[in-house]
Amino acid sequence: MAGTVKPRRRQARGQRRMAQLLDAAEEVFAADGFHAATTNAIAVTAGVSPGTLYQFFPNKESMATELADRYVAALAAAHAPDALVAGVPLDDVIDRMVDPAIRIAGEHRAFEAMFRAQPCDQLRAAVTGNVDRTIAARVPALDPSRRRLIATVTVRIFDALLPAILAASGRARAELTGELKRVLRAYLLDVSD
Amino acid sequence: MAGTVKPRRRQARGQRRMAQLLDAAEEVFAADGFHAATTNAIAVTAGVSPGTLYQFFPNKESMATELADRYVAALAAAHAPDALVAGVPLDDVIDRMVDPAIRIAGEHRAFEAMFRAQPCDQLRAAVTGNVDRTIAARVPALDPSRRRLIATVTVRIFDALLPAILAASGRARAELTGELKRVLRAYLLDVSD
Amino acid sequence: MAGTVKPRRRQARGQRRMAQLLDAAEEVFAADGFHAATTNAIAVTAGVSPGTLYQFFPNKESMATELADRYVAALAAAHAPDALVAGVPLDDVIDRMVDPAIRIAGEHRAFEAMFRAQPCDQLRAAVTGNVDRTIAARVPALDPSRRRLIATVTVRIFDALLPAILAASGRARAELTGELKRVLRAYLLDVSD
Amino acid sequence: MAGTVKPRRRQARGQRRMAQLLDAAEEVFAADGFHAATTNAIAVTAGVSPGTLYQFFPNKESMATELADRYVAALAAAHAPDALVAGVPLDDVIDRMVDPAIRIAGEHRAFEAMFRAQPCDQLRAAVTGNVDRTIAARVPALDPSRRRLIATVTVRIFDALLPAILAASGRARAELTGELKRVLRAYLLDVSD
DNA sequence: GATGAATGAGAGTTCATTCAT
DNA sequence: CATGAATGAACTCTCATTCAT
Known part of the structure; x- marks a missing residue:
């Protein structure tokens, strides 16, 4: 039981983080364009560390995708x-x-x-x-x-x-x-x- | 007469280089786009050193212009x-x-x-x-x-x-x-x- | 308690690096003067990569300051x-x-x-x-x-x-x-x- | 006669050039300081080409001297x-x-x-x-x-x-x-x- | 003498990405 | 999961000096 519940909670949190990061990416991409946008800037905008960003997205492109x-x-x-x-x-x-x-x-x-x-x-x-x-x-x-x-x-x-x-x-x-x-x-x- | 020819000779080499550099820039811009293009790549393509490029163009933008x-x-x-x-x-x-x-x-x-x-x-x-x-x-x-x-x-x-x-x-x-x-x-x- | 210790641990490494970098800067500035000193030399002296230097100091001036x-x-x-x-x-x-x-x-x-x-x-x-x-x-x-x-x-x-x-x-x-x-x-x- | 006069004329011209270049150096050194001063800037200020400068001074230091x-x-x-x-x-x-x-x-x-x-x-x-x-x-x-x-x-x-x-x-x-x-x-x- | 083109190492700085903690 | 320190190659651009003309 706990085994099935826990992952869900995790996924939920993960979804939230992803949304948060995508929102940040949206803002930064809109402001600077895809090329000029910086993953660090996205992380900062999202209020997380760059490492966290790469836990959810393998690279900058994937965020755009x-x-x-x-x-x-x-x-x-x-x-x-x-x-x-x-x-x-x-x-x-x-x-x-x-x-x-x-x-x-x-x-x-x-x-x-x-x-x-x-x-x-x-x-x-x-x-x-x-x-x-x-x-x-x-x-x-x-x-x-x-x-x-x-x-x-x-x-x-x-x-x-x-x-x-x-x-x-x-x-x-x-x-x-x-x-x-x-x-x-x-x-x-x-x-x- | 000589007075008008001499300066031309010098300018001629420069003009040739400029054309050469613009040709190189054209190639690199076409291949990589303006932003991704690097001045070093342009210089290499033109067969000169980066310093030479900056003798004729104050910066990357000016080449595009x-x-x-x-x-x-x-x-x-x-x-x-x-x-x-x-x-x-x-x-x-x-x-x-x-x-x-x-x-x-x-x-x-x-x-x-x-x-x-x-x-x-x-x-x-x-x-x-x-x-x-x-x-x-x-x-x-x-x-x-x-x-x-x-x-x-x-x-x-x-x-x-x-x-x-x-x-x-x-x-x-x-x-x-x-x-x-x-x-x-x-x-x-x-x-x- | 743990909450106050954890962040410190992270900052600690950073503080150590900053001190290390400032020590390196001190040495290089002393040897070459502010203008002649190079950030790369400072990074090398500190035993880190140039990028690391810029994680702690926005530019050369700030190190002097x-x-x-x-x-x-x-x-x-x-x-x-x-x-x-x-x-x-x-x-x-x-x-x-x-x-x-x-x-x-x-x-x-x-x-x-x-x-x-x-x-x-x-x-x-x-x-x-x-x-x-x-x-x-x-x-x-x-x-x-x-x-x-x-x-x-x-x-x-x-x-x-x-x-x-x-x-x-x-x-x-x-x-x-x-x-x-x-x-x-x-x-x-x-x-x- | 011509043999003794010509060199004098040349020397005279050379002296003038040197004075011209030193005046320029004075201006540029005063404005930018020795280190920041550029030999190219000095040549431009003197209205000559960089090559000419090096015909009279072996290097930047010698101008200061x-x-x-x-x-x-x-x-x-x-x-x-x-x-x-x-x-x-x-x-x-x-x-x-x-x-x-x-x-x-x-x-x-x-x-x-x-x-x-x-x-x-x-x-x-x-x-x-x-x-x-x-x-x-x-x-x-x-x-x-x-x-x-x-x-x-x-x-x-x-x-x-x-x-x-x-x-x-x-x-x-x-x-x-x-x-x-x-x-x-x-x-x-x-x-x- | 004079020119100006040519050099090229190296400057400060950036950034996508990785990794120890 | 999250952190933030760490990387290092690459970027644009500079400049004292040399060299062919």
């Missing part, structure tokens, strides 16, 4: 893919894709940095997958490889404008967001023909 | 802005903007890295300026601040797809280039209304 | 300012000021170097303060700014003869020390009028 | 040792020694730096010799080795207060100069007994 996982999960939760299929107008689909993505990127300070960092391909891949599936649902006839290409391009466009959007606020942010949607709509209408 | 200047010049030479004005179809304009840019980016291995590096804003600024002027010539009625926004977005889209294009070759590169042009055409047509 | 603090403390301990006030003859006061200072400078090999180095103004300031207070105690009527001037001059005289005294030994050192005291006595008698 | 020679000569010229002997009051002697020394130190910006720099012992030695001879003239009965000691101490006191005097101006400088003279008079009166 796990952070990216967080963001993938958050995106998955936000993009409840209900009813993206049939008669929903393209504008609405774009809204339902773009707005939550921007929101999540805004909430998670390191989203942007992780989106670019090489060790976080998963994040880009996940987003691309989302878009790919959405297109598949709306335009089933499309050739899969062409669909993949379009999805990739779409995500890159999003990526290209995201930093500017996040850096802006108020009117400017709205303007830039509008422009992003305009690009996507124009492009996606064009390729739907 | 000068490289970016090179690219700006190359772009300026390529974008002879003749006849972009009146009756030229949009497709042609896009071709004449995109193709040389991709060609130059392909010829200069560090173009992409410099396009992203902070100390090289000039490069992005120059390209954005080019686009802005082109739009101004074609759609004189457009509000300048809106025009600037469109130019910025256009360049960011180019930036977003450039790495993929450069990484690809043959059929894949042609496909991606086509997609880039499609995006731009769709967007620019949309905003011209 | 801490060394100077050591000396200030040693001086404060030596100059028990008892009975410097009333009827003590000037010669005795000078003995009680100069002798411990010379002894401490002799014991701490870098004293002289630190006395001169810019990042160690504290040391000179501390010594000047000591002298200033002593004068204040003996000649309360003296104008404070004039007193400060006299203290400064006194310390500079000490500083001027210290290297010669430390470099000498035996009879020569005694002679020079006597000369220093003679200068100080003559000067202080003169200004007491 | 020659500068010190300049100062020795200036001092020798200033201290016309007339009538320092017999009935001149001590105060006057001190004035005639200290005032020109301070004036020259003020006129030659690197005087102070050279006075301290190790490669310039000659300067200190020359000044000490002056003082020694003056004492010898005034107190012929004094034991030579004791005289030497007193001269050394005297010069060190001068050295100790010189920086403060040069850094000050107006009233403060006058005050400090007065204090220096007071110290010297008190000391020399004391040792004359």
Whole structure:
């Protein structure tokens, strides 16, 4: 009995530490970028020693990877893919894709940095997958490889404008967001023909 | 006469070294990115000692800046802005903007890295300026601040797809280039209304 | 109880290292002077890697500063300012000021170097303060700014003869020390009028 | 004829270059101190290339040495040792020694730096010799080795207060100069007994 | 003589990672 | 688990001096 309980407690504490460390990593990655970020700075921010950090993560990259996982999960939760299929107008689909993505990127300070960092391909891949599936649902006839290409391009466009959007606020942010949607709509209408 | 030749001879060696060093920097920046690139690696690649590098460039940044200047010049030479004005179809304009840019980016291995590096804003600024002027010539009625926004977005889209294009070759590169042009055409047509 | 001991154990090793490093710094500063001294030499002398040095001191200057603090403390301990006030003859006061200072400078090999180095103004300031207070105690009527001037001059005289005294030994050192005291006595008698 | 004239011209040009370089060295030594001063900085200040500098001076030290020679000569010229002997009051002697020394130190910006720099012992030695001879003239009965000691101490006191005097101006400088003279008079009166 | 390019060892400092405790 | 001391290679940049021209 005790044998089964103890490990759980440990795991719980471990989970807490990991979350704590990831929060710290998020902050530091957001502030300095992946490369300039220092594991020592992350440890300090988390209020632990560098050694502790390496008890939970084998290296700096792995922290980025796990952070990216967080963001993938958050995106998955936000993009409840209900009813993206049939008669929903393209504008609405774009809204339902773009707005939550921007929101999540805004909430998670390191989203942007992780989106670019090489060790976080998963994040880009996940987003691309989302878009790919959405297109598949709306335009089933499309050739899969062409669909993949379009999805990739779409995500890159999003990526290209995201930093500017996040850096802006108020009117400017709205303007830039509008422009992003305009690009996507124009492009996606064009390729739907 | 001799008075004008003599100093030239000295400068000539220096100019050669500078070019040599910039070539080396280009190679190393392209391979490792601006941050990861080391001045020692550049010096070794150029076949000189680190001290020599610092005889011509005050620091690492300045090499990036000068490289970016090179690219700006190359772009300026390529974008002879003749006849972009009146009756030229949009497709042609896009071709004449995109193709040389991709060609130059392909010829200069560090173009992409410099396009992203902070100390090289000039490069992005120059390209954005080019686009802005082109739009101004074609759609004189457009509000300048809106025009600037469109130019910025256009360049960011180019930036977003450039790495993929450069990484690809043959059929894949042609496909991606086509997609880039499609995006731009769709967007620019949309905003011209 | 254990709670107070455990952290101490960790700090203990660190404290030992700091002392070790300061000892090494003292040796190297004494041998080469502050500017010529290298952090690597200090690390080697201390038998640690350069990185370890920077775990305890943020930079070279800080080592000098801490060394100077050591000396200030040693001086404060030596100059028990008892009975410097009333009827003590000037010669005795000078003995009680100069002798411990010379002894401490002799014991701490870098004293002289630190006395001169810019990042160690504290040391000179501390010594000047000591002298200033002593004068204040003996000649309360003296104008404070004039007193400060006299203290400064006194310390500079000490500083001027210290290297010669430390470099000498035996009879020569005694002679020079006597000369220093003679200068100080003559000067202080003169200004007491 | 030409054979004798040409070399003279050359020597003349060489002398000019040397003076030019020494002027530059003076400026740079005064600004940065001997150690921090850079031969390149000196060459730039002199408006020549580093190679030229090494055509006239074998190394950095030698520039300091020659500068010190300049100062020795200036001092020798200033201290016309007339009538320092017999009935001149001590105060006057001190004035005639200290005032020109301070004036020259003020006129030659690197005087102070050279006075301290190790490669310039000659300067200190020359000044000490002056003082020694003056004492010898005034107190012929004094034991030579004791005289030497007193001269050394005297010069060190001068050295100790010189920086403060040069850094000050107006009233403060006058005050400090007065204090220096007071110290010297008190000391020399004391040792004359 | 004069130039300025070239050298290269070495400066102070950083940081991802490991390890004894 | 947690600590924080320890590592050491690598970084950018400097500078007295030399050498080809």
